[in-house]
Amino acid sequence: MVSEENQKLISKLIFSTIVPRPIAWITTVSKEGAVNLAPFSFFNAVTTKPPLLFVSVGKRKDGSLKDTSRNIVETGEFVVNVVSEEFLEKMHLSGKDFPPEVSEPEELGISLESSEKVKPPRVKGVPASLECVLREHLNLGSTPMDVFIGEVVSITYSPEILNSQRGIVGRLGGKRYCIVKNEVDLSNL
Numbered sequence: 808m809v810s811e812e813n814q815k816l817i818s819k820l821i822f823s824t825i826v827p828r829p830i831a832w833i834t835t836v837s838k839e840g841a842v843n844l845a846p847f848s849f850f851n852a853v854t855t856k857p858p859l860l861f862v863s864v865g866k867r868k869d870g871s872l873k874d875t876s877r878n879i880v881e882t883g884e885f886v887v888n889v890v891s892e893e894f895l896e897k898m899h900l901s902g903k904d905f906p907p908e909v910s911e912p913e914e915l916g917i918s919l920e921s922s923e924k925v926k927p928p929r930v931k932g933v934p935a936s937l938e939c940v941l942r943e944h945l946n947l948g949s950t951p952m953d954v955f956i957g958e959v960v961s962i963t964y965s966p967e968i969l970n971s972q973r974g975i976v977g978r979l980g981g982k983r984y985c986i987v988k989n990e991v992d993l994s995n996l
């Protein structure tokens with residue numbers, strides 16, 4: 808049995824050593840049609856064929872599902888928006904606890920546009936948006952966390968992202984972030 812104090816240190820070490828973490832800025836819609844937007848850094852690619860990714864969402868303090876989880880469970884769809892420097896502060900603020908009836912994009916003045924293949928809209932102006940359909944829902948850990956495996960069914964992107972990821976934001980320990988400023992290209996080694 809791990810003591811509470813040790814568990815706190817383990818969590819802190821996971822947040823501070825598995826870095827930088829990519830950020831999935833996720834749009835979902837509720838059954839009633841309200842748009843939700845929140846960031847998640849327990850996120851990564853799983854496979855490319857088919858293109859699968861995962862995101863791991865914790866529970867609220869009272870044990871209830873976060874809005875993102877509830878919407879993914881209810882609708883089976885979500886959109887991962889890639890965060891660039893100009894969206895950093897708004898992305899961070901969208902991680903605060905908003906009541907389900909409040910739309911984060913409206914509250915924070917974030918423009919949305921329709922996606923190609925799924926209902927949740929994408930954030931306008933981000934470098935890329937990956938539209939996903941839920942393939943697996945796992946419950947892992949003691950809380951437990953809701954781990955969603957999504958299949959990417961459509962990608963909207965600005966072509967520059969294929970050659971450079973400059974300006975993309977990642978999550979560090981605490982409330983710190985990094986921004987890609989210094990790319991090292993070893994393709995001719």
Ligand SMILES: Cc1cc2nc3c(=O)[nH]c(=O)nc-3n(C[C@H](O)[C@H](O)[C@H](O)COP(=O)(O)O)c2cc1C
Pocket residue numbers: 830843844845846847848849850863864865866872873874875876898899901902903904905978
């Ligand atoms: C950069 C960043 C990364 C985050 N990563 C996660 C994560 O991986 N898993 C998680 O459960 N919460 C994460 N959070 C917290 C959620 O964004 C936060 O709980 C949010 O209020 C959930 O919103 P929702 O209830 O609208 O889904 C993160 C917050 C920030 C700012």
